[in-house]
Amino acid sequence: MPLAKRIIPCLDVDQGRVVKGVNFLNIRDAGDPVEVARRYNEQGADEITMLDITATHEGRDTMIETVKAIAGQVFIPLTVGGGIRKVDDIRAMLNAGADKVGINSAAIHNPEFVKEASQRFGAQCIVVAIDAKQVGDHWEIFTHGGRNPTGINAVEWAKKMADYGAGEILLTSMDQDGVKSGFDLALTRAVADAVDIPVIASGGVGNLDHLAQGVLEGHADAVLAASIFHFGEYSIQEAKQHMMDRGIEMRLPAKR
């Protein structure tokens, strides 16, 4: 009986609401984050990830309240990312009830921050988020929603972040994000095979078989998706059943 692979619904949160756009356009409102998180929990989600896409201080305070509300009602791991730049940001999120934080651009500006955060709070709560795009025969890290290239090789960066104390990698393909044609499986596999910490595949899920492919072909330990769940296209149960039918070990929630 092996370790189960995980399904992680992702909530993009702006000013206290779940939103989802396609390639950062056509942002649609997908509901109250507490309600959405509770629904996914009931459907058997293995974890919940929330990305704070708010750029304002007021929005950030709202986010902390949202984390508190979710943590009081949803008893599965909760990861919060977006705008985590300082040790104090991590502490604020953990104190609000998050279990892990996602660090993205702050790691690129200052890799030592990952080391410091891991030593202070433990590797188990440090998720390094990597946004990568294919450039020629390899993948490069981009910031600012895929606009700014960094010249950093994504696979090498993942290895470095693992060495620096990341407990997990959240890997998003900027080419695939919002396109619904499936994960970038070659990228996912290249990173998952290069590091000895768990890798979450993200970006591009349009149907349930994409989730299974992420594990079977991409070697991901967990798969993250947003829009296929938000708008009722598929439930988490259906996703798990499909993955189990493909021979993947999954956790089914206890019967009520």
Add this chain to the structure above:
Amino acid sequence: MSQKLLTIIDYGMGNLHSVAKALEAVAPQFQIEITNDRARILEADHVVLPGVGAIRDCMAEIRRQQVDEVVAENLASGKPFLGICVGMQALMAHSDENQGIDCLNQFDGHVHRFPSGLIDSHGLPMKVPHMGWNHVTKTKDHPIWNSIESDSHFYFVHSYFVEPHENYSAGICHYGTDFAAMIYRDNLFATQFHPEKSAEAGLQLLKNFTQWNGTL
């Protein structure tokens, strides 16, 4: 009737709020207090020792705040005591983490790292930390298992595991190797996984703990 008191020992390590919130959800008859105050901990009806992070820092804080003495007194008092994750590992004699750290020696056992090079059922290398939901198989009929099925999934996140020297296992998990997911002795129970993050099964376990009188 006065409210019962459950204290979560705060020695500055980890996210205690998750544990507190889960306990509040399942045990409304308890006052849940996060504290390192010796008197309050000794006064409590039930005590929880949580912990995340590195064992060296945990043990340093436990000793600096004299939590070691409080834990020893509590265990001797016969009141129900629950260790979680690093809180379980800290009860052992010794951990291999951080080049070797002596722990509380309340339990005759050692803490080892998962070996590298293990291969999973898909033929892929197994990742460390062991992170995610895994089965726990019941090895002892204990009140903490009430209304929980053997082989239920619980949420783990750890790179080190406990190997008790004596056979006090209440549940085992397999990740490359069998390891102790739950141990018990008298009024002590401890879990390697995080019940506060393990959805229904975890909440049931916490509820069982609050209803347990500390005897077998």
